[in-house]
Amino acid sequence: MSRDARERILSRVRDANRDREPVSHPGPLPEAAEPPGPFTQAADAEVDGQTGVADPVDAFENRLRAAGGEVVRLADKAAVRAWLKEFASEFESVSVCKGVPQGLQPELAAAAPSEASLGVSLAVGAAAQTGSLLLSSREGRQAQLLPPVHLVWVRAQDVHTTLGEALQACREDLPATLALHSGPSKSADIGQILVTGVHGPGRIIAAILGADA
Amino acid sequence: MRVSLFVTCLGDRFFANAAADAVRLLRSLDVEVDFPKDQTCCGQPAWNAGDVPEALRMATHTAEVFADADYVVLPSGSCTAMLRCTYPRLLEAPAVAERSYELAEFIVDVLEVTELGRGLEGRRLAYHHGCHALRELGLETQPVRLLESAGAGVVPWEMDQECCGFGGLFSVKNPEVSVAMADRKLDTLPDVETVVSADGGCLLQLDGRARHRGLPIRFKSLASVLWEARRGGA
């Protein structure tokens, strides 16, 4: 029966287009029309005046902050250790995604994602244009979603300028789900008043690892 | 220069004095005005209602009436939009389309006159943009420019580009929504003595609603106000 439905739908669709001039694909969007990230415009008051910021990492930071995310930049291993220790002290327990290296795991009691107060993951990339962190389901999704706070490590060299470039870099080896996280969970469904932390994490912290980290 | 006036059906019946002011204004700018007596309606009400054959009949008739006109000038934005933007979809040879202008558009874009006089010195006005004039003709700056150069203060109005709720048949098919839309306009109106518009339908709607509510606002055709601008300052 379902086979028949398939054939019927496809043949109706083919018939529908039979007498229609096919429209060609326009190819990639001309670069000049790409939506700018905050690297060519001020995204909010905080980055006001910062027009012409060329570095994608700066731009990524501006964009994610404008969406309510937090950003730290850590130049080397010592900085990572010191910051992580300090940061971890706010939490009781942690759920860590699969691919996060030992040195990037906070020293906290491990807990199930639904119980942990902190989730930690490692992004497969990031996009400055939209302030997005790209997360793979191969790492395990629950730690990215269930704890109220989400710490995402990302390497500075994985931060791309446009979202298109960041997605292109993942194209050859896609996980079951590739997710973009571009800010804390939020909603304005209650009387148009903005509330954060509705279902997903209410805090997202991108920790950007410099070349020596 | 010679123009043919297309007074439009609403203009003929409800804005006769404004149309006469348009004639006076054009003449004062050394334009010769004629009035082809066979003119009727541009066909927009029928088109709007989905009655394409009727709209076609009226468009054909109008195109014939104005076949020899150098310019067709209308004191109505939405009828001008009908001629310029819809006739090409109805008629095979819509020559009349390219020669049709709304009054203020004609004055600014064709005559290249941007100052009519100083007859509006000290007046506080609001300008309502008719939807078709604004979005189909792109008539946005010309009327305001003429009003301001005559000394009027055109007071900013956040809803000046929002639809008044007339919509021809819509106003009687969905009167409750139509009236709510007019109220939204009236409720956001800044403190002005007069609201000006190039569209008769919008003026009937807003004026009809304002009077029903007992609001002391006056509504005037752009043509009349522009004539005041000219006459007062001449």
Place this chain on the structure above:
Amino acid sequence: MEVHSGDYRARARRIIEETPEVREAVTAATRTFVEHRLEAFADLDEDALSHWAERVKSHALTHLADYLEEAEARLVERGAHVHWAESASDVHRILERIVRDNGVKKVVKAKSMLSEEVGLNPFLESCGVEVLETDLGEYIIQLFGEPPSHIVGPSIHRSLDDIRAIFHERLGTPRDASPERLAAAARELLRNAFLTAEMGISGGNFLVAETGSIALIENEGNIRLSTSVPRIHVALVGIEKVLPKWDDLSIFLQVTAKSATGQPVGCFVSIIQGPGGSAAGEPDGPEELHVVLVDNGRSRLLADPEVWEALRCVRCGACLNICPVYRQTGGHAYGYVYSGPIGAILAPGLVGLEETLPLPFASTHCGACKDVCPVRIPIPDLLHVWRKRAVERGLTSGVERSVLGLWASVVTRPALFGLAEKVAGLIPDQVVRHLPMLREWSAGRELPRATGRTFRELWDEGIE
């Protein structure tokens, strides 16, 4: 879902007269959306973007069968089950099967207009399944037992006070609970549902043919949770949602988000290629992915040479937000799942013109929607096509036809026109007020002031 579009006027009147707060809430919310959209596009070459997006969608639609097959093949390669549904009842049958085979008792739903279109919730409930909407806005209207009143913000017609009251009654929150408190109560209840439901149901914003990817945009994280935590994920995807290439996706995600809420992209985007969990050698995620490709009138609309372009719609809601008619009532007046300008085009196309007749006329033809559509759907023209067909098929009211017909026969005969105008001027207002149409006019508006003479008369007398 049941369609009540025939009552547009009565429903609109009820909303305006009996619940004036709805008009206020909808106007405020849509104006906020419009402002955010304007800011988002301020520095963009909107024209270049929309022309490009239009072309990509038109290309996808004119090659739709091939792309659907390609998407299906990619999904099947990754272990997904692909189902084809011609109608709402096909969708029901497919879902019933999945529910039965897996002993599903509880379903978490991420916002899907298509599931509303096919009336999925009542059907699943009739199968004994508990269905929980998880988008906060959808959850709110589920508590109220209402359909969504906006494509993007289903609960925009409800004020904070309304929501406080229903949460108090149903979840026991304090009567004066803050929005944060209310959201927390919903979060707690729904968190438990995510963890215990056997199945999650989502829609799909895009279906990328090249990679078989289903892309979903959201802000709350409920879509990510619904498509990640339960053992089974079912995605309902309209067949028109196809994008040809992976490289098309990044711009469509951005353009849709910017048009909808002014955001660069939603806070969360899920791009789903197949089932997760052990099926994919991954630590978690759904073991089963079912993709239901739904026609439900779309192929018929595609075959329509005059209206097919409506299928480019990405459901951003920008045309609703800008629409001054929509703003007076919100979506419930339209009596159909899709409301506002795009709803008035889709309803006759997907349901039938006769059933939804007033909708193409529920517009002043102001044209504001045309300027904001990110895929350049000529909405006013398509509305006009339906009006034209209504007239051709004799579906418009007799009174309207006769008044217009009279008008037409008079105005094309100049002599008669002049005479008729004179006669019209002689009829006293008291009589006029009772004539059809003029009666409707004068209920809330004064009749035009008599000017005394027509322009024709002034001209004949000579204008000084």
